[in-house]
Amino acid sequence: MNYYDAIKEELVNNEIYKKVKDYSKNRSDLNAYYNVGKLLADAGKHYGESIIKKYSIKLTKELGKGYSTRTLKYMRSFYLFQKGQPPVANLSWSHYTILLSIKDSNEINYYMRLCLKYNLSKRELIKKIKSKEYERLDEKTKNKLIDQEELVINDFIKNPIMIKNKYNYEEISEKMLKKLILEDLSNFMKELGEGFTFVDSEYKIKLGDRYNYIDILLYNINFNCYVVVELKITELKKEHIGQMQTYMNYIDKNIKQNTQNKTIGVIIVKKDNKFVMEYCSDERVFRTTYFLSKCN
DSSP states (O other), X not given: OOHHHHHHHHHHHHHHHHHHOGGGHHHHHHHHHHHHHHHHHHHHHHHOTTHHHHHHHHHHHHHOSSOOHHHHHHHHHHHHHHTTSOOOTTSOHHHHHHHTTOSOHHHHHHHHHHHHHHTOOHHHHHHHHHTTTTTTSOHHHHHHHHHTOOOOTTTTOOXXXXXXXXXXXXXXXXXXXXXXXXXXXXXXXXXXXXXXXXEEEEEEEEETTEEEEEEEEEEETTTTEEEEXXXXXXXXXXXXXXXXXXXXXXXXXXXXXXXXXXXXXXXXXXXXXXXXXXXXOOTTEEEEEEEEEEOO
8 A cells, every 4th residue: 555645645635625615624634634644553564653754754845834743643643542433523633732742541531521611722721731730630530530430529629729829929828818819710710620600708607696707608500509618828727627617517507508419618728637637527528739820
């Protein structure tokens, strides 16, 4: 088989098709690059790895720019990743080239899921990868995603949660931390996971004859429950859990409707203390840490 002529024909036909039917050029790209990837994989078995560079030089000379060795290797990786599955037309070739730079196929699948669910642009995808979002998921969550198990509300809470330090604070108070979060609330809720909506900050509750204030009160639409968020700029302490349980119980008793699920609590601390959580029997209480990312 003349692999080069088959590859060239596939690419030429794709260019012609895109000019005639511009509306579906992305699907044409993906199908063509998948087929080229298969041919490159087969050619490599017969002629070795160096054949890609040889084909790249000839294609560039005959068809013009756009067929570098790196690009052809992406096409081969694309075929090997999608092998046996049709390309997802909702994703562009630009998306795929970013995803295929990742070595772990499970990580690729995670970001692909986000792209499809939230229609992420190329820039948004790069931003999520750079923030190491997948790496900040719990190992149990990663295993659930691989095994396609049912997920619960805390599975997508990142650790640490990334908070933009737009003022480049050197020292930070809980008040300042809350200010940073509220000024970038959408990103903060995405760091916690999916389905979160904002209810209030400094949410006032009355315990006996004294008022207390919940740092941030959220609601999760997917899991039909209130979410109490408390911010601490210290290491996790046992009294933090006691405070959280009091707040959750108050919401359950005075705010929650019968059709809603029990309130959960998320304590965000500067430094974790696993020994404290080890003796916390309340499965509704979760904790994570925060990291202030500097803005240049």
